[in-house]
Amino acid sequence: MVSALLNTLNEKCYHPDLGKLILRLSIGMLLFHGIHKLEAGVGGIGSMLVAHGVPEFVSYGVYFGEVAAPILIMLGILCRPCALAIIGTMLVAWLLVDVPATFTVNQVGAWGIESLMSYFLMSLVILFIGGGRYSLVSEKWR
Template sequence: MLSAINNGFARLTDHPDFGKLVLRLTFGILLLFHGAAKIEHGVGWIARLLTAHGFPTFIAWGAYIGEVVAPAMIIIGLLTRPAAFIIAVNLAVATLLVKTGAIWSRTDVGAWALETEALYFFGGLVIMFLGAGKYTLIRNPRLQ
C-alpha cells in the first residue's frame, strides 16, 4: 500500500523542469531583495570593508553583479549556470568579509549564524549543477 501511494505521488509530482523553475524563481527573487538594498543604500560600506582587508574598493561594485544582475539572469534563465557560479562566489566573498567570526556561532533560536549565507551559497551551486531546465530564455540543446 505504501508503495502504491509513493508511486502515485511520484507520478503526480515528477516534473523536474518545473522544479528547476520554482527553484530559480524563488532563489533569484529572494536574492534580488538584497540587491535592492544595495541599490538603495549603495556599496560604500562594502568598499570600506574591502579597504580594511587590503583589497581595492572597485571590487565592491561586484555586489551589484552578484545580487542584481546574476539573480535576474537566473530568473529569466539567461546563462543560468555562470550566473549561479557568480552568486556562489559573491556569497563566499561576502561571508568572508562580513561574518568570518560567526562560523561557529548560533543565533538566539539555535540556528547556525551563517544559515542564510549557506543557503544562498549552496543554492547557487545547486542551480549551477542542475542548470535552468526547459523553462528558460536560452537553452543549451546539447544538455537537454
C-alpha cells in the same frame, strides 16, 4: 500498499523542470539584498575590502552578484555563469562579514550564516543542474 502509494506520489510529483523553475525563482529573494545595496551604496563593502588589501572598485561586483545575476537566473538566462557569480559573491560576503557567525546560532535558533548558505547552496544546485526547460535561453550543450 505503501509501495503503491509511494509510486503514485513519485509519478504525480515528478516534474524536474518545474522544480528547476521554482528553484530559480527562489534565488530571486537575493534581490532584496541587492536592492538594499542600490539604495545604500557599496561604500561599507568597499571599506571592508580595502581593509583586507583588495581594491575598493571590486565592491561594485556586488551589483552583479546580488541584482543582475538573480534577475538573469529567474528569467533563465545564463543560469550557470550567474550561479557562479552568486557563489563568488556569497564567498566574499562570508569572508568579509560572517566567518565569526559560522559556528553560531542566533536568538531564534537559526544558523548564523543560514541565509548566506541558502543562496550559496541554491546557486550550487543551479550550477550543476542548469535552468531547465522553462528558461528564456536554452542551456543545451550536449
